[in-house]
Amino acid sequence: MGKPKAVVNREVCLACGGCVSVCPEDAIMLVAGKAVVDKKGCISCGICVKTCPVAAISFEEVTK
Amino acid sequence: MRYDVVVVGSGPAGSVTARFAAERGAKVLIVERRSEVGVPVLCAEGISKKVDSYNLVEGTKWKAASMAGARIFSPDRTMVRLSAELAGAETGYVLNREFFDKELARGALKAGAKLLVNTLATGLITDGGRIKGVRIKRFGEEFDVEADIVVGADGVESRVGKWAGINTTLKPHDLETCAQYTLSNVDFEEGYSDFYLGKQIAPGGYVWVFPKGKDVANVGIGVLASLSKPGEAKRLLDEFIASHPDLKDGEPLRFLAGAVPVAKPIEATRDNLVLVGDAARQVDPITGGGLMASIEAGKVAGETIGKAVELQRFDKELLSEYEERLRQTLYRKFERNYVVKETMLGFDDKTLNMLADSLKDYNFEELSTLSLIKALVSKHPSLLPKLKPLLKAR
Numbered sequence: 001m002g003k004p005k006a007v008v009n010r011e012v013c014l015a016c017g018g019c020v021s022v023c024p025e026d027a028i029m030l031v032a033g034k035a036v037v038d039k040k041g042c043i044s045c046g047i048c049v050k051t052c053p054v055a056a057i058s059f060e061e062v063t064k
Numbered sequence: 065m066r067y068d069v070v071v072v073g074s075g076p077a078g079s080v081t082a083r084f085a086a087e088r089g090a091k092v093l094i095v096e097r098r099s100e101v102g103v104p105v106l107c108a109e110g111i112s113k114k115v116d117s118y119n120l121v122e123g124t125k126w127k128a129a130s131m132a133g134a135r136i137f138s139p140d141r142t143m144v145r146l147s148a149e150l151a152g153a154e155t156g157y158v159l160n161r162e163f164f165d166k167e168l169a170r171g172a173l174k175a176g177a178k179l180l181v182n183t184l185a186t187g188l189i190t191d192g193g194r195i196k197g198v199r200i201k202r203f204g205e206e207f208d209v210e211a212d213i214v215v216g217a218d219g220v221e222s223r224v225g226k227w228a229g230i231n232t233t234l235k236p237h238d239l240e241t242c243a244q245y246t247l248s249n250v251d252f253e254e255g256y257s258d259f260y261l262g263k264q265i266a267p268g269g270y271v272w273v274f275p276k277g278k279d280v281a282n283v284g285i286g287v288l289a290s291l292s293k294p295g296e297a298k299r300l301l302d303e304f305i306a307s308h309p310d311l312k313d314g315e316p317l318r319f320l321a322g323a324v325p326v327a328k329p330i331e332a333t334r335d336n337l338v339l340v341g342d343a344a345r346q347v348d349p350i351t352g353g354g355l356m357a358s359i360e361a362g363k364v365a366g367e368t369i370g371k372a373v374e375l376q377r378f379d380k381e382l383l384s385e386y387e388e389r390l391r392q393t394l395y396r397k398f399e400r401n402y403v404v405k406e407t408m409l410g411f412d413d414k415t416l417n418m419l420a421d422s423l424k425d426y427n428f429e430e431l432s433t434l435s436l437i438k439a440l441v442s443k444h445p446s447l448l449p450k451l452k453p454l455l456k457a458r
Contacts, residue, residue, distance in 0.1 A: 055295025
């Protein structure tokens with residue numbers, strides 16, 4: 001089990017770009033109109049989760 | 065493909081920069097990742113009437129409503145009324161951004177610029193560390209666009225600045241996370257943009273009601289990301305609307321989420337590179353308004369780029385004339401307003417109520433720093449120490 005990583009619910013995301021601009025690791029991008037988290041880059045800081053205006057980002061346990 | 069200038073992003077900052085560069089003879093390409101200029105709208109759509117003096121848009125479709133002024137409500141709903149001139153860069157017109165952006169883009173194209181929609185910039189092309197264009201992807205195919213200058217007008221989530229090694233990451237303290245409905249079936253005082261302040265209403269931000277026409281208004285919220293929780297912006301906005309007698313029966317025509325930098329402007333030039341608009345954090349840190357700033361900065365950026373192309377000089381020294389010119393105008397105001405933002409963040413609801421109570425009968429037509437301070441402290445002397453940082457900022 002790794003640390004929980006941020007994951008975007010694509011059905012909720014409205015692509016405002018807030019999470020992209022606050023991610024300290026530059027690990028979120030807008031791809032085809034939705035935010036996408038690069039799990040390798042994610043340090044589980046939670047800034048994007050708190051920032052999202054519509055609660056589209058949450059932590060998900062990743063199994064390895 | 066080879067151009068003098070490639071602009072990434074067709075929002076106001078990109079189109080205005082492209083227009084002024086093209087007017088000076090530069091060969092300009094704008095690339096837009098979306099399939100339509102101005103859509104989706106990610107904005108409260110307020111702008112100062114100063115925009116008229118730039119003569120950049122024609123027709124009337126871009127304008128939804130004209131504002132006489134602003135009404136600011138403190139947490140206990142004490143109201144301070146300001147004329148549009150005093151209310152600042154966001155009060156004047158309420159726009160239809162989908163038309164406004166197209167008008168600005170049309171102006172750039174008329175000046176000779178080219179535009180590709182459905183076109184994603186995927187990275188910079190460099191040669192020995194020197195920027196020499198952007199890689200683009202459209203309809204599944206990748207191309208190189210060579211250019212002497214790359215302009216990043218790619219918004220709050222700017223990639224172009226990052227590619228060039230500029231730290232564009234915003235601290236949560238410097239970002240407003242936003243949500244907005246365009247509501248029909250609402251009531252408002254015609255000609256007034258409303259702002260509601262308060263820690264319970266919108267921590268570190270405010271709720272706005274911008275009338276767009278007959279019983280339609282943009283009703284939105286900005287919450288400082290450092291004070292936010294998951295989904296906070298939408299949740300607080302829903303609560304506000306449900307509790308407001310003039311808004312609670314509103315039906316949404318549109319919902320949007322947004323993100324607005326409320327930071328100090330960052331480094332906006334490198335050799336062969338220019339950032340403009342939200343990408344350069346050219347936003348008023350108090351109001352979060354960036355439309356007028358994007359236009360003002362875009363004009364200066366475009367003129368400087370035009371000069372660079374004439375002189376065939378693309379080094380930072382020349383390009384930073386753009387930032388130098390803004391330092392005398394726009395940036396001076398932003399630096400000052402950043403201090404105001406910091407000071408206001410320290411105000412509790414009681415302080416905001418006292419401020420509004422002091423100002424509600426103040427005659428803003430006779431505005432002077434001295435008379436303003438007199439008005440503020442004569443009713444509530446305890447405000448004086450709280451306002452001290454603002455006096456230093458002048």
